[in-house]
Every structure is written in C-alpha cells, then in structure tokens.
Amino acid sequence: xxxxxxxxxxxxxxxxxxxxxxxxxxxxxxxxxxxxxxxxxxxxxxxxxxxxxxxxxxxxxxxxxxxxxxxxxxxxxxxxxxxxxxxxxxxxxxxxxxxxxxxxxxxxxxxxxxxxxxxxxxxxxxxxxxxxxxxxxxxxxxxxxxxxxxxxxxxxxxxxxxxxxxxxxxxxxxxxxxxxxxxxxxxxxxxxxxxxxxxxxxxxxxxxxxxxxxxxxxxxxxxxxxxxxxxxxxx
Amino acid sequence: xxxxxxxxxxxxxxxxxxxxxxxxxxxxxxxxxxxxxxxxxxxxxxxxxxxxxxxxxxxxxxxxxxxxxxxxxxxxxxxxxxxxxxxxxxxxxxxxxxxxxxxxxxxxxxxxxxxxxxxxxxxxxxxxxxxxxxxxxxxxxxxxxxxxxxxxxxxxxxxxxxxxxxxxxxxxxxxxxxxxxxxxxxxxxxxxxxxxxxxxxxxxxxxxxx
Numbered sequence: 001x002x003x004x005x006x007x008x009x010x011x012x013x014x015x016x017x018x019x020x021x022x023x024x025x026x027x028x029x030x031x032x033x034x035x036x037x038x039x040x041x042x043x044x045x046x047x048x049x050x051x052x053x054x055x056x057x058x059x060x061x062x063x064x065x066x067x068x069x070x071x072x073x074x075x076x077x078x079x080x081x082x083x084x085x086x087x088x089x090x091x092x093x094x095x096x097x098x099x100x101x102x103x104x105x106x107x108x109x110x111x112x113x114x115x116x117x118x119x120x121x122x123x124x125x126x127x128x129x130x131x132x133x134x135x136x137x138x139x140x141x142x143x144x145x146x147x148x149x150x151x152x153x154x155x156x157x158x159x160x161x162x163x164x165x166x167x168x169x170x171x172x173x174x175x176x177x178x179x180x181x182x183x184x185x186x187x188x189x190x191x192x193x194x195x196x197x198x199x200x201x202x203x204x205x206x207x208x209x210x211x212x213x214x215x216x217x218x219x220x221x222x223x224x225x226x227x228x229x230x231x232x233x234x235x
Numbered sequence: 236x237x238x239x240x241x242x243x244x245x246x247x248x249x250x251x252x253x254x255x256x257x258x259x260x261x262x263x264x265x266x267x268x269x270x271x272x273x274x275x276x277x278x279x280x281x282x283x284x285x286x287x288x289x290x291x292x293x294x295x296x297x298x299x300x301x302x303x304x305x306x307x308x309x310x311x312x313x314x315x316x317x318x319x320x321x322x323x324x325x326x327x328x329x330x331x332x333x334x335x336x337x338x339x340x341x342x343x344x345x346x347x348x349x350x351x352x353x354x355x356x357x358x359x360x361x362x363x364x365x366x367x368x369x370x371x372x373x374x375x376x377x378x379x380x381x382x383x384x385x386x387x388x389x390x391x392x393x394x395x396x397x398x399x400x401x402x403x404x405x406x407x408x409x410x411x412x413x414x415x416x417x418x419x420x421x422x423x424x425x426x427x428x429x430x431x432x433x434x435x436x437x438x439x440x441x442x443x444x445x
Contacts, residue, residue, distance in 0.1 A: 035328050
C-alpha cells in the first residue's frame with residue numbers, strides 16, 4: 001500500500017470537497033424550477049383536497065383556477081391586509097414572527113353547488129418533523145367541511161396515518177366553537193372520542209404524540225383566525 | 236465484445252442469483268421491506284440503487300490509486316452521498332409523487348450496505364469497467380427482489396399492478412377482499428423468506444453444511 005503524505009491527504013480532501021460542492025450546487029440550481037413547479041402543484045392539490053375536490057397532477061392548476069375563487073391575507077385581528085398574495089405566503093416564516101405581525105392566508109373555494117368554503121393553512125411540529133395541512137370551514141365559520149393533513153417523516157403505520165382518509169373523515173362536520181363564542185378547536189382523543197362529541201375525534205393507537213401534535217396544531221393555527229371567524233360568520 | 240466477455244458477464248450475472256445482495260448476502264433488507272407495498276416506488280427505488288451502485292463503483296474505481304487509504308471510507312461516503320443527493324434531486328424534479336412515497340428511503344440509500352460493501356470489496360481493487368458491471372449487477376440483484384416482493388404485495392394487498400386495478404369488481408362483489416396483511420412490512424419479510432427458501436431449493440450449493 002502506497003504511503004501518502006499529510007499534505008497530499010489534505011489537498012486531496014480539499015479538492016474533493018470543492019468539486020463535490022460545485023457539482024451538487026449546480027445540479028440543485030438547474031433542477032430548482034422543476035421542483036418549485038411540483039411544490040406549487042402539490043400545494044394547489046392540497047388546497048383543493050381540503051374542500052373535498054380530487055385533482056391530479058395534470059389538472060390541478062386548471063381546477064384550482066376554477067374552484068378557488070378568492071384568496072386574501074388577514075392579520076390576527078381579522079383585518080384584511082392589502083397587496084399580499086395569499087398563495088405565496090410561507091406559513092413557517094409567519095409562525096416565527098410575533099403574533100400581531102403574522103400574515104394569515106385565507107383561500108375561498110366556491111363549490112359546485114355555489115356554497116363557499118373557507119380554507120385555512122395549518123402547520124405544526126409532529127414527532128419527527130413538521131406536520132402541516134389545510135382545513136376548510138363552511139360559511140358558518142364553525143363547521144369543518146374538509147381537511148388535509150400531511151407530514152414529513154412521521155412513523156409509517158402510526159403517526160403517518162394522519163394523512164389517510166380514515167383518520168381525516170371523522171373531522172368532517174365537527175365544530176370548532178362551543179356556544180358560538182367559546183373557541184374550543186377539535187380535540188384528538190386517545191382512547192376514542194364519544195360519538196356525539198361535536199368537538200373531538202379519535203386519536204391513532206400507537207401514534208399518540210403525532211395525534212396530540214395535530215391537536216395542538218389545529219388549536220394554535222385556528223385560534224389566530226378567531227376574530228375573523230366571529231366577524232364573518234353567516235348564519 | 237471484450238467489454239462483455241465471460242468474466243465481466245459473471246460480475247453482472249452472479250449477483251442476480253448465487254450472490255444476490257438481498258437473499259444471499261442479506262443486505263438492504265430495511266428498504267426492501269419499506270418501499271415494496273406498491274410496484275411503482277419499488278421500481279424507482281431499484282433504478283435509483285442501480286444508478287448509485289454503478290456510478291459510485293465506477294468513480295471510486297477510477298480514483299482508487301489516488302485515494303489515500305487512511306481516508307478511503309470518508310472518500311467513499313462523499314462519493315456515495317453526492318450520488319444519492321443527485322438522484323434525490325432528480326426524482327424530486329421529475330417524479331415528485333414517487334419521490335414523496337420513497338421519502339427518507341432515497342436518502343437512506345447512502346447507508347445501504349450493498350453500496351459501501353461493493354466499493355470496499357470490489358471497486359477499490361478492480362478496474363473501472365468491471366467495477367461498473369459489478370455495480371449494475373448488484374443493483375439489479377437488489378431490484379429484482381424488490382420488484383418480485385412489490386408485485387406480490389400490490390397484487391394481493393391492493394388488487395392492483397402498477398396502480399391499475401386487476402382484480403375485477405365482480406370478485407369483490409362475490410366476497411373477495413384484499414389481504415390487509417400484505418400492506419404490512421411483516422409480510423414483506425415473510426415473502427423475502429419464501430423467496431430465499433425457493434432459491435435455496437433450486438441452488439443446493441447455497442445451503443450451509445451441518
């Protein structure tokens with residue numbers, strides 16, 4: 001086996017690292033536009049799914065234009081903020097700001113029967129990484145119309161089940177206000193929710209931490225919209 | 236055809252059966268259990284692994300005489316990691332839905348024992364072309380098992396192949412139900428076990444002497 005001097009080893013590693021860094025950053029730059037497009041399509045699919053409209057990669061953009069008829073940004077007092085595009089808002093960055101400065105997006109969907117559905121984005125911490133989603137409310141700003149939850153790396157078969165239909169379906173029709181003024185959000189209960197409980201759903205066995213995180217996400221994200229909900233509710 | 240003479244061909248063909256990385260060397264089981272519920276992610280995962288084993292074998296073999304032995308594992312890791320990142324970026328750009336299903340397992344190709352094993356055992360001591368063939372062979376050996384397992388799991392677990400429903404509705408009406416067990420990673424392990432059993436009953440030389 002050849003003997004290599006220390007200088008050689010250092011030079012070798014230096015050159016190797018520089019070459020690899022150049023190569024990878026170039027690849028990342030070249031592929032970025034494609035990846036961004038995919039992320040945008042996925043976001044549109046998610047927003048559509050939260051108002052219970054199925055879309056594929058190919059028709060998502062078209063359907064989004066058809067069903068999402070309006071979108072705006074509000075602050076935590078429920079006052080509309082002008083000249084900001086709701087779609088481009090990075091919720092992660094907003095949640096890092098003080099509550100009063102946050103920009104909160106609202107997407108308004110118009111369903112086939114002409115009723116409206118109001119979509120709010122959600123973001124929180126799961127067990128292993130971030131979890132996020134969208135929740136849509138009926139015009140009474142109280143009853144859940146649809147939900148979408150997703151995650152980065154929750155445990156497959158346990159926490160990862162939050163993205164499945166069987167977990168999300170029980171949310172439909174639940175209400176987030178008690179006696180129309182008290183905000184209670186929706187609880188995700190270990191051991192199962194009572195069938196007639198309007199503010200709770202079943203948690204996932206073995207996925208307690210993710211279930212609890214999801215509950216916390218719903219609460220912390222939706223409570224910011226409380227003034228907006230109260231102000232805009234239609235009987 | 237000196238590039239595909241019998242010696243090189245052996246490098247390509249051996250890992251498919253007698254030296255299969257999954258069923259004989261028992262490497263890469265983790266991802267074989269995780270990405271085989273559906274056929275499509277299994278195929279993409281197989282292709283990704285073929286690309287990574289082949290090209291990291293090639294690159295390491297080209298550099299083998301200039302790699303200082305003291306830092307060779309680090310050099311191998313850097314090469315494998317950058318290959319994997321490249322593959323991951325490409326998947327994200329062009330097959331986004333599959334890349335999401337594969338999630339962390341693409342990144343975990345880095346730790347797939349098959350790759351480091353082949354680099355250390357083969358590419359460090361052989362010329363580029365045989366190393367490349369060895370990489371492709373091992374990648375294909377791994378993919379075959381993945382695809383067989385995924386085919387069985389998707390067919391019986393979801394009644395579909397490549398996402399297309401193949402079990403007709405009339406079967407379901409007559410009381411047939413998809414086997415939920417097939418979706419679980421446990422069944423993948425059982426299937427791999429069955430494949431090993433079948434393989435050994437055909438190749439007696441694989442059976443250990445008492």
